[in-house]
Amino acid sequence: MNIDFRQHALQVLSIEAEAVAQLSQYIDSRFNEACTLIFQGAGRVVVLGMGKSGHIANKIAATLASTGTPAFFVHPAEASHGDLGMIIDGDIVLAISNSGETSEVISLIPVLKRRGIKMIAMTGRPESTLATLADVHLCVKVEKEACPLGLAPTASTTATLAMGDALAVALLDARGFSADDFALSHPGGSLGKRLLLRLDDIMHKGEALPCVHQSVSLKEALLEISRKGLGMTCIADDQGRLAGLFTDGDLRRVLDLNIDIHQAKIEQLMTKNCITANAQMLAAEGLKIMEQRKINGLIVVDENRHPVGALNMHDLLKAGVL
Template sequence: MTTDFRIRAAEVLRIEAAAVEQLQQYLNADFNLACQLIFDSKGKTIVSGMGKSGHIGSKIAATLASTGSPAFFVHPGEASHGDLGMLSVDDVVIAISNSGETAEMLTIIPVIKRLGIKLIAMTGNPSSTLAKLADAHLCVKVEQEACPLGLAPTASTTATLAMGDALAVALLDARGFSADDFALSHPGGSLGRKLLLRLEDIMHRAEQVPVVVQTASIKDALLEISKKGLGMTAVVDEQGRMAGIFTDGDLRRILDQRYDIHTNLIAEVMTRKCITANAQMLAAEALQIMQQKKINGLIVVDEARVPIGAMNMHDLLRAGVL
């Protein structure tokens, strides 16, 4: 008999989605307090948990660290054998245990309390020992696990992870954490390129920038576009300031009109109200503008609106931004 695995998979997703949805009822005063404890801390946030809770805790610590709240994970078993020395009085501890009765977690709580370190508990049992000992308790209780045996942590770990994300993003927002801040901790790979690259890093400069004066003929503009190979040319006035732009798209639009490319001036057919960019603009921001406006290139201008650079979608693609 052939089994349709999708039936069980759909049930798992339904149960876990419901578990996350139900977390909203636990965004109470304790959630605010937990955020405030981390926000006010002069130290780091130490996340700890056993088994599957430990795996989730490790991810929560990584998310906090990458969004402006310095954090790291400590295994509770290792903590009771020396790793508690990593803690300082200025730190905050997030202890994760679905039951709230995990022996390895409870073993290290007296030391945390003795040091005067603030404790945040994430459990599925508000009446548990860990929840009662905590300064703030984040409830991650679920009605049922997605595992049909009710044994493997599934919905409960998903709920805990979601609560951790809620905590991290709420703190990110409160700190005014920006894309630039995020990029500093993610300099490698495509993410770093998207967040750190500015147009000055990828734009064509000097003689590579397509430019014609507005008294030039359409033919001259077409020759400039062909020569520079960016599918467009800036059109400038007598002072060299941006007066308009002419693109491959503009050429297609005038093909059925009675223009003589030898005698008609580019000023007659150029787009006057054109979008420009500055050299400090993030490449990711430029990409967003180009996609929204459905254009394939941008002229980069200085404060006097004099063209100093140019770039197109191919440049973004080569830079790994697209």
């Protein structure tokens, strides 16, 4: 059997890319109306959909919820058997059906209308029942499905998903949703660690902080580096403020100078204007600084430039930030 699977795959991607590109013509006044309705609403967004549209609806609800717009998915068939009670006054229904004629969704409209629930429809047929009965209709019409039989929802579900993302991100921007807000709804896994962990959570502090006075010898500074195992030590002045930093890399450069490690003072060899951070900085921000500056260690100081912590790339790796 000699089948070029790649050719089929490329054709699918081309059809779906075109379907998404064509959506720009539907980002019009009705899109603004839909966003305004949700933005000014006092309730949640309840997303409905059957079959493949149901899977897309579930994902859109999850995206809305994680980007600052409270939302959840309700299965239309279950809604007809009690789950309609999950929808309360002030909620807005986002109903998804490519044909706009899905019976399980259509059957809910009289009840929703009677209760005064506002409804946004997302369909591929502006003339459909769902589209005409909705308060706002978002068109997601595609020229053809990527399925060669024209039967399996492919390009249409991709277009619907993209429209849902456009809706969610437009609302995110309008709400001024920040990275900190995003972190609060994503506390688990590596994403949560990158967004929630602060330097104070992972830095070495107290007795674990490598630090010597600027008057000590190079030998004493090296002993401190060895004891604390971070590959560096901060140097403090008479007031306990950060005067400089000395690292393993500095040691390699110093050895080329052929100096006496017993007699040389660390203040003569340290890096004086070293990069610092504050304890409340996100660990991800600390990582960005280290990558941009091409350094392996970072000293954390307080508002008076007193050293309060230190960390290296290994600490970020162990914390799951790297």
